[in-house]
Amino acid sequence: MTKLFLGNEFNDVFESNFSITEDEVCETYNNPDLVQELKIGVKLSIKKLNKEGHRSNLLLCVQDKGDYSLFIFSYWIPEEAVISFAEPLSILQNFVATFGCRIRVGCTEDFFITEATVALKHSLKHPDQVIQVVGSEHVPCQYYFFHNNEFIVSDTLVFLDVYYAFSVNNNKYTSWLYKLTEVGVKVPKEWYNRLSDLVEVLEPNGKTQLKILRPKHNLSIHETSEKEKLEDFIEISVPEKYRHQFNYISNVLTSLKPNEKIVIVPSFSAPKCLFCDSKNVSKEHIFPKWLKPFLDKKIFNSTIYLNDSYDESTSYDEKLLSLFQSGVEGHKENSHGYTTQTVCRQCNNTWMSNIENKAKAILAADDERLISSLAHINKDDANILSRWLLKISLLLADKITYYRVFSVNEYKNIKAGYIPNGVIVEVAYSESYSLNFVVNHGANLLVQIGAKKISIDKAKKLAESYFVTSIQIGKLLFRVSYLPPSSLLLRKASLKRTETLYPWKVDLPFHELDTGEEIWSGSVSDGLELHMFNFSMILVDR
Numbered sequence: 001m002t003k004l005f006l007g008n009e010f011n012d013v014f015e016s017n018f019s020i021t022e023d024e025v026c027e028t029y030n031n032p033d034l035v036q037e038l039k040i041g042v043k044l045s046i047k048k049l050n051k052e053g054h055r056s057n058l059l060l061c062v063q064d065k066g067d068y069s070l071f072i073f074s075y076w077i078p079e080e081a082v083i084s085f086a087e088p089l090s091i092l093q094n095f096v097a098t099f100g101c102r103i104r105v106g107c108t109e110d111f112f113i114t115e116a117t118v119a120l121k122h123s124l125k126h127p128d129q130v131i132q133v134v135g136s137e138h139v140p141c142q143y144y145f146f147h148n149n150e151f152i153v154s155d156t157l158v159f160l161d162v163y164y165a166f167s168v169n170n171n172k173y174t175s176w177l178y179k180l181t182e183v184g185v186k187v188p189k190e191w192y193n194r195l196s197d198l199v200e201v202l203e204p205n206g207k208t209q210l211k212i213l214r215p216k217h218n219l220s221i222h223e224t225s226e227k228e229k230l231e232d233f234i235e236i237s238v239p240e241k242y243r244h245q246f247n248y249i250s251n252v253l254t255s256l257k258p259n260e261k262i263v264i265v266p267s268f269s270a271p272k273c274l275f276c277d278s279k280n281v282s283k284e285h286i287f288p289k290w291l292k293p294f295l296d297k298k299i300f301n302s303t304i305y306l307n308d309s310y311d312e313s314t315s316y317d318e319k320l321l322s323l324f325q326s327g328v329e330g331h332k333e334n335s336h337g338y339t340t341q342t343v344c345r346q347c348n349n350t351w352m353s354n355i356e357n358k359a360k361a362i363l364a365a366d367d368e369r370l371i372s373s374l375a376h377i378n379k380d381d382a383n384i385l386s387r388w389l390l391k392i393s394l395l396l397a398d399k400i401t402y403y404r405v406f407s408v409n410e411y412k413n414i415k416a417g418y419i420p421n422g423v424i425v426e427v428a429y430s431e432s433y434s435l436n437f438v439v440n441h442g443a444n445l446l447v448q449i450g451a452k453k454i455s456i457d458k459a460k461k462l463a464e465s466y467f468v469t470s471i472q473i474g475k476l477l478f479r480v481s482y483l484p485p486s487s488l489l490l491r492k493a494s495l496k497r498t499e500t501l502y503p504w505k506v507d508l509p510f511h512e513l514d515t516g517e518e519i520w521s522g523s524v525s526d527g528l529e530l531h532m533f534n535f536s537m538i539l540v541d542r
């Protein structure tokens with residue numbers, strides 16, 4: 001018998017996650033109870049190893065590589081699957097029907113695909129792209145397939161024969177393997193499918209964090225409505241660790257008014273530092289603690305606009321209304337404790353605290369008031385303030401919209417002291433004295449786009465990478481915006497004249513409006529000054 005080669009995959013996946021030892025694999029390989037040789041050297045073996053309870057039958061797959069056998073996978077198989085089927089391939093198929101996800105290979109879609117042919121087009125650049133898991137991209141799957149001919153990408157169409165393709169949903173398998181209990185939670189029928197998709201992606205031990213974003217305009221508690229008839233509910237099974245969260249979600253859903261929605265955002269990986277990828281993150285203040293004595297405490301109440309619900313035929317006013325109504329509440333937090341989890345200790349204690357000290361020295365007029373004008377600021381200080389504001393804007397964008405404005409490298413450059421090309425930082429002055437912010441990214445209805453040379457559709461497409469944040473600190477209104485330097489669009493200020501801090505003293509075009517002052521003073525008296533300031537930047541073509 002040829003030697004068995006285990007490889008790193010065995011230790012990383014099967015030994016550490018699925019409690020399978022090297023001895024158990026070797027025993028199954030050397031003395032199997034059942035064995036079946038399949039096409040292209042694939043061999044399945046099954047061995048009853050008499051371990052406790054449901055971890056007794058091990059299924060092993062190896063592939064013959066000439067002078068050795070390569071370990072491919074091994075799984076503990078439920079006893080009933082082994083009893084009812086005689087052949088290892090049928091046992092594997094039965095196992096996959098229970099723990100797998102539907103997959104697609106070429107034009108074939110199923111849980112287990114015994115044989116299929118895939119046309120390798122240009123778009124397929126890696127063998128992994130041959131197999132697609134159907135459904136949520138977040139379902140943590142292990143997937144397997146075999147092919148006998150070479151994987152080549154060429155100008156002419158090449159065909160690849162694929163055998164025994166399937167995937168295993170790690171969550172379902174782990175739940176069974178470690179006997180994790182599930183509980184039933186009653187949820188409104190119309191949400192069943194969406195919540196089922198969500199359950200599929202949950203890490204069964206409770207490690208998946210769920211952020212629930214609620215409708216902005218529905219803050220009333222649980223109203224009795226027609227919806228609450230029992231037949232409108234259906235039970236969904238969720239891992240026990242998520243019982244409370246799903247009960248809460250169900251309550252929120254029950255109290256929704258017609259057409260209102262919530263967004264549930266699962267987060268899977270441990271948070272990493274935005275600026276250096278370190279996992280050693282801690283809770284850090286977005287608005288620094290040194291600002292505390294200068295500003296009254298207030299409650300931030302951010303909104304996320306989901307502008308996907310209106311159709312093209314409705315009027316602009318209706319669209320705008322629908323956009324505002326689609327707002328879901330992001331976070332409601334005290335400004336003095338407004339924190340992020342995406343900054344590491346190292347960054348916080350080095351370059352960030354360094355900028356904080358410098359920003360404080362520039363902005364604090366005395367121990368009680370912040371300065372109210374930057375008319376006499378010099379270039380170096382303007383640069384420091386711009387970096388400081390950019391840092392705050394990026395943390396806000398990440399916290400509120402989960403949006404990353406720049407590439408990983410550019411975040412690292414910001415840490416090193418650079419401001420990416422395409423960033424503009426401006427300042428204007430307010431009548432009020434406050435702490436507040438507005439964040440926007442992409443081309444939504446709140447961004448005014450004027451294009452003459454290119455189509456408005458193209459301009460909107462170009463504006464997708466547009467990012468703008470306005471921050472009021474005391475009397476100072478700051479606006480940090482970004483467009484890729486190569487963009488065909490230009491930024492123009494309107495309504496309120498600004499001074500540019502970065503790039504230093506650059507002239508930003510200003511769009512004069514006859515009614516500009518009127519609109520501006522209206523927004524000031526409505527308390528929408530900062531919103532208006534943020535959205536008074538117009539995008540035009542060059």
Ligand SMILES: [Zn+2]
Binds near residue numbers: 273277348
């Ligand atoms: Zn860091």
